[in-house]
Amino acid sequence: MLEKYASFCYDQIGSYILDSLDYFEDIRPHLSKANIQVSLPEYVSAMVLSSMFVSITTLTVLGSILMIGSGIAGLIYGMILSLISGTLTLVGFYIYPSIIIKSRASKIRDTLPFATMYLSTLAGTGTSLPKLxxxxxxxxxxxEVAKEAERISRDIETFNMDTNEALKNAAERTPSEDFKNLMWGMNHTLTSGGSLRSFLRERSDTLMNDYRRRVEEFSETLSLLVEMYITVVIVGSIIFTSMSLVMTTFSPNMSTGFIVRLQVLSIFIGLPMISGMFIVLVGGLAPGGIR
Structure with a gap:
């Protein structure tokens, strides 16, 4: 979807932004690491055109609404909001690749121990590196590890790259330090004539030990989070209900209906929100293999 949209934007304004690409050159390596299959001119075109669209839409809609009651002052407010929304869109496009990079790095780190073990098993059967x-x-x-492997396979089979060169390219463009070290290690093993199977087995053991350590740390953190959840949700609900009953007893002026509505909001809105935040937090902290 992003590829088609970026291509459309480039067709519309690409010729106008070519001279300004030097200001966005730092985005280029981020696009590669994020595995966003869009060229820098196309991405910048999408960034600029989206910002213009959001800005004009904000000015048209909010400016018209604000002018009804405030006249010129409303138009000025609409212009300010238009400028802010356009700027936020630019910033959003600018940081989007970095967000994807962090997400990919985390996913690669979680699955790399198992993928490396799989590679070690394949290497033991005498399978060639391109075939691996x-x-x-x-x-x-x-x-994401499979996607990185697909790019390496493409470099070797489609672009006829040397295996060592393909490994170097993979090490330079990956967002994961673990995968980068794995590629350099495999390249060094091939260059020095070492045993690829032995190297992959040792590296898989190292990565798996690191994965076990992170799982143990997560289990300790999860225990703490569960205690906090029980304290806030279960105990907190009991205390809140008891306090509300006490308040109605000692404050005759306080409406019983108000207390009931407050309790209903807390139970049917507050508790689900807290539970949802807890689920999101746990999901974000959990290693990929146990999510």
Whole structure:
């Protein structure tokens, strides 16, 4: 979807932004690491055109609404909001690749121990290195690691790159330090004539130990979060209900209906919101293999 939209935007205003690409050159490596299949001119075109669209839409809609009651002052407010919304859109496009990079790095770190173990098993059967990445790219369970393997396989098979060069390119464009170290290690093993199977087995053991450590840390954190949840939701609900009853007893002027409405809001809105925030927090902290 983003690729088609960026291509459309480039067709509309691409010729006008080519001279300004130097100001956005720092986005180029982020697009590669985020695996966003869009060229820099197309992405900048989408950024600028989206900002213009949001800004004009905000000015047209909010400016018209605000002018009804405030006249010129409303138009000025609409222009200010238009400028803010356009700027926020630009900033959103600018930081979007960085957000994707962090997300991909986390996913690669969580699945890399299992993918490396799989590569070690394949290497033990005498499978060639290009074939290793070809097979790995077809295993959807490895997610972002499979995508990285697919790009390596493409470099070797489609672009006829040397295996060492393909590994170097993969190390430079990946968002994950673990995957980067794995690629450099494999490249060094091939160059020095070492055993690829032994290297992958040792690296998979190292990565798996790190994964176990993170799972243990998460279990300790989860225990703390569960205690906090019980304290806030369960105990807090009991205390709030008891306090509201006490307040109605000692404050005759306080409406019983108001207390009831407050309790209903707390139970049917407050508690689900807190529970939802807890679920999101736990999901974000959990290693990928146990989400």
């Amino acid at each position: 990445f070809k097979v790995l790219s077809e295993v959807d369970e490895y997610g």
